Amino acid sequence: MVIVPSVDVRGGRVAYRGGSGADIAPRDLAARYVGEGADELHLVDLDAAERGERANAELLAAIARSTSVPARLAGGISAIATAEDAIAAGFAGVLFSSAVFGDDALLRRIARLGHRAIVEIEARNGSLAPRGGDADLVRRAEGRDAVEAAEIAMLRGIRALYVVDTTADGRLGGPPLVLMERLRAKTGPEVAFHTGGGVRDVDDVRALARWGAASVVIGRALLERRFTLAEAKAACG
Numbered sequence: 626m627v628i629v630p631s632v633d634v635r636g637g638r639v640a641y642r643g644g645s646g647a648d649i650a651p652r653d654l655a656a657r658y659v660g661e662g663a664d665e666l667h668l669v670d671l672d673a674a675e676r677g678e679r680a681n682a683e684l685l686a687a688i689a690r691s692t693s694v695p696a697r698l699a700g701g702i703s704a705i706a707t708a709e710d711a712i713a714a715g716f717a718g719v720l721f722s723s724a725v726f727g728d729d730a731l732l733r734r735i736a737r738l739g740h741r742a743i744v745e746i747e748a749r750n751g752s753l754a755p756r757g758g759d760a761d762l763v764r765r766a767e768g769r770d771a772v773e774a775a776e777i778a779m780l781r782g783i784r785a786l787y788v789v790d791t792t793a794d795g796r797l798g799g800p801p802l803v804l805m806e807r808l809r810a811k812t813g814p815e816v817a818f819h820t821g822g823g824v825r826d827v828d829d830v831r832a833l834a835r836w837g838a839a840s841v842v843i844g845r846a847l848l849e850r851r852f853t854l855a856e857a858k859a860a861c862g
Contacts, residue, residue: 628664628841629664629697634670636681639651646848664694668688671700675701677757679707685698686711686716695718696715696717697719698719701722705734705735708721708735708742712741718740724755725762726755726765737782740785744778744783745788746778748804751770753768753770775808776812787819787842788805798825800820800833805836819838822844
């Protein structure tokens with residue numbers, strides 16, 4: 626399992642719940658994680674997710690181009706063109722918002738991006754709760770059963786899902802293992818499962834590794850040094 630540090634950015638600054646990281650420049654945090662041994666980075670444009678404004682696009686793309694490890698972009702992405710622009714700008718790939726479940730045909734087009742695309746299953750109480758993306762797609766996707774959505778994604782050719790419980794994300798509420806197990810029961814071994822949000826300690830990391838997650842994105846816990854990247858990587862063994 627790959628440990629993927631997250632750099633969440635709003636208004637050009639690192640931004641986490643409670644104000645954590647506000648005094649750190651995104652470039653510096655990304656460099657810190659790479660220096661500590663990160664194999665991949667997760668860069669999040671919160672302005673894009675929350676307001677549809679890609680104000681941090683150039684900053685995040687510059688980090689992606691300058692870092693020595695692959696970086697994926699997240700933050701309200703629901704259009705193929707946005708994904709293609711991000712890849713052309715230097716990102717290794719993108720995470721699509723679960724808003725894309727508002728158009729099942731769109732999933733087939735996303736699947737053509739292959740390993741460069743991961744589709745999010747953003748869930749609240751078992752139902753999709755997209756955090757950004759085209760407003761019409763969000764409206765149509767919101768409330769769909771998360772398990773049904775995962776099965777549809779698999780049938781449309783998606784081979785990587787990113788599962789997050791929106792009630793735990795950023796709140797150190799623990800990983801969504803129960804939901805992930807329900808999704809895997811529907812999709813089978815063809816789909817790789819990634820997750821993030823809520824990781825509290827190395828025991829959570831160890832549980833995800835044992836479950837078989839392909840990667841886990843960790844933001845606030847690493848930022849606040851609740852454990853080190855090296856300790857997280859060791860817990861995967």
